[in-house]
Amino acid sequence: MALSESLRNELQSLVTNNRVVLFMKGTRGAPQCGFSAQVVQILDELLPSYETVDVLRSPELRDGIKEFSEWPTIPQLFIDGQFVGGCDIVRSLNASKELHQLLGTSGSVPPTPKVKVSAAAANAFQAAADPSGDQLHLKIDAQFQYDLFFGPSEAGEIEVPTNGPTLWMDPASARRADGLSIDFVTGDGGGFKIENPNEPPKVKQIAAPELKAMLERGEITLFDVRPSSERDIASIAAAHALDAQGQALLFSLDRGAAVAFHCHHGVRSQDAASQLIGEGFRNVYNLKGGIDAWSNLVDPSVPRY
Amino acid sequence: MSSHPTNFQGSVPDALREAIEGQVPDSKAVVSGGGGHYTIEVVSPAFAGKSMLESQRLVYSAIAHLMKGDAPPVHAVDSLKTRVPAT
Structure with a gap:
């Protein structure tokens, strides 16, 4: 070929x-x-x-x-x-x-990342601190799962000063940590909250009314991942089918452009949206509840099936 | 061991060895493996002064026809070593 x-x-x-x-x-x-x-x-x-x-x-x-x-x-x-x-x-x-x-990386020793610890998090660390004087460690794996724990220092770890307690990180974690911030929230679902600008993008869920507003402002491009047999039953006027023409349009977009996918209930489009992140798109939305929610919340003239 | 379907008739290791020795000057190739996966070691004075990338390119260009298409005889080269003969 x-x-x-x-x-x-x-x-x-x-x-x-x-x-x-x-x-x-x-x-x-x-x-x-x-x-x-x-x-x-x-x-x-x-x-x-x-x-x-x-x-x-x-x-x-x-x-x-x-x-x-x-x-x-x-x-x-x-x-x-x-x-x-x-x-x-x-x-x-x-x-x-x-x-x-x-x-252009220095190899074994990465630059010391800048990490912010909120006052609430600093207090929580102090309350939890190990009296034996163990250090506070933060590990970030390749999937950006976080592990915060007290323990003795390990070989190769680097010392990261913050405006709260000093953190110890292995080099791979440190490379993923620049700009990271740690907060502590109380109440339901509370605990340490980590925000990290290095995290790879995730598919964002968007409700039908919000999507409609973004479409009307011309801020987002919507694609329908369903086959033509389903599009014939019901479709959203603003959505592009993901046929050859639709795919050409999609891949001509800037990788930072806002793109939304929808299907019938939001499951297939979630898969497609995840794949699109793998292609380097950073601003990917999935229509929560699919075309069914669109019909329910935005445009009842779209048939439900 | 995994296997991969192919319509290729005959010995794939022999085909690889012949293709390499026919194209890379004064080379000796040792090929082992099966089921679509092969390990190749090539010795040739042609690799002298070449980077690993350039050396591997020389070998791959000789066997590219065996790695093309939907059901190629060679699915993967697990290991490709190139070196110059000891003097």
Whole structure:
């Protein structure tokens, strides 16, 4: 299959506009192949964020990237617009620390992240502090799950001063922590609350009336993930079908543009929205309750089925 | 071991070895594996002064035809080692 001019341009702009791009099978959170998973694991240790492209999205993409880089296997890593290599090469560059240089990370010791602790959180830490004098640790794993605990310091950990207690973090956690803030809330669902600007984007739920308002202000593009058999029964006038034309429109949008998906009840569109995050879109909404909620709350002229 | 469907007839390791030795100058290739997954080691003076990327590219270009399409004989190269002969 020959690489089309438009796909070549799309690939070129992907690797030019993003410092680090990994073409892989599956997504960063759910790799579908062992080689892709190994490279994700290496990059996760070194970088708070990077772009990934799931080549399983289409056969054109899977074959196209091989032709683009003249390399027959997936995954493929690009840094600063240059093809770096596949899994073998990334592993060997990581072992020799050359990868750290290419990525411009300092390797073993990351810069000390800036972390804010609210007064309420500082008080809560003080109340919980271990009398034996153990340190307060914060671990952030690659999925951005947080673990706050008291314990003895571990080898390789770095000391992070805050406006509250000093935190101890391993290097990978520290790379994911710059700009993080910790608060403490009381009452139902209370506890420590962590906000972290490095967290990868998540699918946001939007209610039908809010979506309608955004559509009317021209702030969001809505896509209907249902097959034509269902669209024939009922559809939202402003929604684009995800056919070839709709997909072309979607992937022509800026990765920061607001995009919403809907289906019948909001389950299939949630899947599609999660996949879109894997493609690098950062502002993705799912219509809560699907077209059924739209009919119920916004436009009763849309038939329910 | 996983397996991957292919219509390829004959020995895939032999096909890989012949393709590599035919294209990479003065090379000796050792191929093992099966079920679509292969391990390849190639020794050739052509790798002298080349980076790992350039060396692997040389080998991959020789076997690209065995890795193309929907059901290729070679699903994955688990490990590809290239080195120059000891003198």
